[in-house]
Amino acid sequence: MKAVRLEATGKLQLSEVEKPAPGPGELLVRIEACGICGTDRHIFHGEFPSKPPVTLGHEFAGIVETVGPGVTNFRPGMRVTGDPNISCGGCEECRRGRVNLCRKLQAIGIHRDGGFADYVCMPQSQAFALPSDLDPLHGAFCEPLACCIHGVDLGGLQTGSSVIVLGGGVIGLLTLQLARFAGATRVLLVTRSSEKRRLAESLGATATADPGGGDIIARITADNGLLPGGADVVFECAGVAETMQQAPRLARRGGTAVILGVMAQGAKIEIEPFDLLFREIRLITSFVNPFTHGRAADLIASGEIRVEPLISRRIGLAEAPEAIVNPARSGEIRVLVVPDGK
Ligand code: NAP
Ligand code: ZN
DSSP: OEEEEEEETTEEEEEEOOOOOOOTTEEEEEEEEEEEOHHHHHHHTTSSOOOSSEEOOOSEEEEEEEEOTTOOSOOTTOEEEEOOEEOOSOSHHHHTTOGGGOTTOEEBTTTBOOSSBSEEEEEGGGEEEEOTTSOTTGGGGHHHHHHHHHHHHHHTOOTTOEEEEEOOSHHHHHHHHHHHHTTOSEEEEEOSOHHHHHHHHHTTOSEEEOSOSSOHHHHHHSTTSSSTTOEEEEEEOSOSHHHHHHHHHHEEEEEEEEEOOOOOTTOOOOOOHHHHHHTTOEEEEOOSOTTTHHHHHHHHHHTOSOOGGGEEEEEOGGGHHHHHHSOOOTTOOEEEEOTTOO
């Protein structure tokens, strides 16, 4: 079979490899689609730890081809999505239920072979069923959606909450939809590209703003601003210093700022503790997808969260290395790798 292999940092290529055989408790899944995520690019450049040689791709879904001994919950022909994050179950964090903080966390597509391939092998405990009539490409959005669900859970959204989302990439656009679905009445999405702002409005944003051209904090929080006083919950979904600093400032008194974006290790930002304290802002972070992948699969299956407009391009495995290595094209949300090129 074909697989996109990271041979070493900076060396990514399409290779012919042996089709894996499912071990005890494992499923062999024929990949239908696997999303290219910014993390894949960081892994390629050595900015995110991985374990080459390894097949990349951690946002995948497909059809069960065969099952290994002892598999009880799945059978060949079922459509599944994979939660890539495998926790050890034995470390102190796992034993406290904090599986995303597992000290031995291993991810499919990062530390063991992933979804930029014709097939992937995974433990049945990482698989979640999807309906047989679902669009075969949509399952690839379960992983990013599961991360956003964790963020929305931590943010403590309530019916009628007001929300600001910073960043109009896939994480921002999924978080926006989740916020509306969770009952937020006003959701303001801030992103630079007008194309992404239009998309956000079509996906339920009640307002959008361009962060350029004047003081965005004042434009939003002033008495005559877009959301006077700020939002109950702000989601930072851009991963840049500017938005990290804006997030707590855009939360209303007593409000919450949730950081989802990733910045380079060692990067620093300025915050004003006085402002955080005197307005009692909760500043929290949200890391990956503890126990949320099943809910993501259900939301995708139900069609409540719209993912079709987030698919910018579909490419075959042969084109994948170039698409992973190069920066995303302007305006692009998600590129999906579809192994048979359909
Ligand atoms: P992405 O496609 O790069 O989206 C980020 C968006 O932020 C960009 O599309 C960009 O759109 C916008 N942006 C950049 N500078 C901005 C600014 N100053 N103000 C407002 N918007 C700005 O990335 P993504 O896949 O959506 O992921 C977003 C972040 O979440 C990344 O840092 C990623 O690593 C992280 N992430 C975290 C988790 C987790 O578990 N916490 C999971 C997955 C991803 P414009 O050009 O329109 O501004
Ligand atoms: Zn653990």
